[in-house]
Amino acid sequence: MSDLFHISGLKVAFGERVILDIDELAISNHAITAIIGPNGAGKSTLLKSLLGQFPSQNLSCLGESASHMLKQGKIAWVGQHEMFATPLSVLEYVLLGRYPHLGWLSRPSQKDTNDAHQLLAEFELSAFANKRLQALSGGEKQRAALVRALLQDTRIMLLDEPNNHLDIKHQHQLMQQLNHFQQQKSVSSVIVLHDLTLAANYCDEVILLGHGQLIAQGKPEDVMTAANLFEAYQWHITPQYRDGIWYFDSFQAAH
Numbered sequence: 137m138s139d140l141f142h143i144s145g146l147k148v149a150f151g152e153r154v155i156l157d158i159d160e161l162a163i164s165n166h167a168i169t170a171i172i173g174p175n176g177a178g179k180s181t182l183l184k185s186l187l188g189q190f191p192s193q194n195l196s197c198l199g200e201s202a203s204h205m206l207k208q209g210k211i212a213w214v215g216q217h218e219m220f221a222t223p224l225s226v227l228e229y230v231l232l233g234r235y236p237h238l239g240w241l242s243r244p245s246q247k248d249t250n251d252a253h254q255l256l257a258e259f260e261l262s263a264f265a266n267k268r269l270q271a272l273s274g275g276e277k278q279r280a281a282l283v284r285a286l287l288q289d290t291r292i293m294l295l296d297e298p299n300n301h302l303d304i305k306h307q308h309q310l311m312q313q314l315n316h317f318q319q320q321k322s323v324s325s326v327i328v329l330h331d332l333t334l335a336a337n338y339c340d341e342v343i344l345l346g347h348g349q350l351i352a353q354g355k356p357e358d359v360m361t362a363a364n365l366f367e368a369y370q371w372h373i374t375p376q377y378r379d380g381i382w383y384f385d386s387f388q389a390a391h
């Protein structure tokens with residue numbers, strides 16, 4: 137079985153400053169992989185690199201060209217700065233997710249619309265379906281972007297901080313939704329997260345970055361150790377495992 141992504145010789149620099157330098161990285165298929173690390177560590181840059189936005193010696197997605205997969209609509213993507221300044225209604229906006237699969241000048245089918253309504257209901261957005269996207273709150277817009285990506289019905293989802301603006305219930309619901317799609321439809325997700333608890337409890341694998349370097353990769357319990365987390369964040373974080381759930385204590389007395 138091919139890796140979901142395989143990338144080697146990845147070096148991204150802006151001017152003199154190297155912001156990402158990774159010799160080799162393989163991301164597992166049929167898994168939810170979290171990319172974690174402090175601000176500026178290179179998480180978004182790594183996610184964009186998987187889309188071929190930065191040159192590497194070698195990048196493949198399921199053994200094929202990643203940019204070809206993207207052009208074919210086989211990779212769904214939600215960025216950190218989605219463009220919500222559109223006059224579209226929420227329903228029209230989420231149906232954009234179907235366009236990579238439609239022929240020239242074709243319109244979404246009744247089934248597409250029914251699927252859209254079902255997902256809008258799951259994300260508690262039904263009441264907004266005919267409202268302008270711009271009238272939504274930050275968290276509601278973010279949920280609409282996720283519905284758009286899920287409607288694309290791909291096996292690969294790349295999500296950059298999708299929990300931005302989401303309240304705690306919707307953060308957990310999103311992670312459960314990704315687990316559900318993984319189990320029912322074999323969807324693999326690569327997701328940038330700041331919340332260590334969500335990463336440890338919902339993700340199969342974790343990539344920990346610090347200063348543009350790969351600090352560790354693997355199962356959450358192997359990667360998210362106190363020593364690795366300190367190396368990345370320069371902050372004492374204590375992982376604790378109680379009743380089958382990981383918690384991360386990060387309180388430190390102010391000096």
Ligand SMILES: Nc1ncnc2c1ncn2[C@@H]1O[C@H](COP(=O)(O)OP(=O)(O)OP(=O)(O)O)[C@@H](O)[C@H]1O
Nearest residue numbers: 150155173174175176177178179180181182216328
């Ligand atoms: N277009 C650019 N020009 C110059 N520097 C950039 C550019 N894009 C990113 N950087 C720098 O590269 C570094 C890594 O950025 P990136 O967005 O990948 O970090 P991140 O880990 O996703 O951070 P955050 O958690 O804050 O979102 C940052 O220090 C950022 O300032």
